[in-house]
Amino acid sequence: MYKIHFGTDLLFCFFAPQMPTGTLIATLLLSAFNGWITTWIAIKMLFHPRKPVKIFGLTIQGIFPKNQRLLAQKLGQVVGKELLSFSDIEKKVTDPENLEKLKPEIEAHIDNFLRNKIKDVFPMLSMFIGEKTINQLKDAFLNELQALFPVLMKSYMNKMQNDLDLEKIVVEKVAGFSSEKLEDILHQITRKQFKFLEVIGAIFGFLIGMVQIIVALLLK
Numbered sequence: 505m506y507k508i509h510f511g512t513d514l515l516f517c518f519f520a521p522q523m524p525t526g527t528l529i530a531t532l533l534l535s536a537f538n539g540w541i542t543t544w545i546a547i548k549m550l551f552h553p554r555k556p557v558k559i560f561g562l563t564i565q566g567i568f569p570k571n572q573r574l575l576a577q578k579l580g581q582v583v584g585k586e587l588l589s590f591s592d593i594e595k596k597v598t599d600p601e602n603l604e605k606l607k608p609e610i611e612a613h614i615d616n617f618l619r620n621k622i623k624d625v626f627p628m629l630s631m632f633i634g635e636k637t638i639n640q641l642k643d644a645f646l647n648e649l650q651a652l653f654p655v656l657m658k659s660y661m662n663k664m665q666n667d668l669d670l671e672k673i674v675v676e677k678v679a680g681f682s683s684e685k686l687e688d689i690l691h692q693i694t695r696k697q698f699k700f701l702e703v704i705g706a707i708f709g710f711l712i713g714m715v716q717i718i719v720a721l722l723l724k
Contacts (some may be wrong), residue, residue: 539709
């Protein structure tokens with residue numbers, strides 16, 4: 505507080521003989537306010553007006569509402585081709601580690617089938633299946649499944665890619681957002697940055713006001 509007061513006193517001492525203190529303060533405050541209000545309006549115009557409005561023959565609309573469809577298309581392209589491509593999904597789905605994670609559950613189902621359900625399907629056959637045969641069949645099924653799993657999943661992913669257009673889904677979802685929802689999402693992300701910009705606008709306005717006063721006095 506002392507430093508600010510001291511700096512203000514120096515400023516007043518420099519300009520006091522040539523400009524009234526009230527005029528000096530009013531000029532600096534108005535300049536700071538002008539910088540803040542200009543920045544605030546610029547931020548508001550990112551989202552408002554939500555619908556086109558004609559003023560003096562000019563059509564005005566918020567940047568995001570006006571370009572929402574274009575933003576949705578660009579976002580859809582990024583998500584569909586770079587962030588979430590089917591090739592990446594396919595690699596993840598067909599990864600042998602996924603089958604290893606499922607093996608205990610699959611083995612339990614096969615074991616239950618060979619020991620219990622096979623009696624209902626093949627009553628006579630179940631009489632000749634012992635513990636050794638059950639284990640052999642179980643190992644054979646698991647080995648076959650291990651070879652078959654990547655092939656099946658790859659085929660499934662190819663069919664899904666033909667039926668599911670990720671880019672189109674993202675475009676439709678983003679384009680379908682209400683302007684209020686889009687504004688709320690962006691505000692949640694950038695609220696602090698917007699406030700910081702408003703403060704910076706006021707500071708620059710204040711500094712510009714000082715420069716204007718100095719130039720005006722030097723030109724006298």
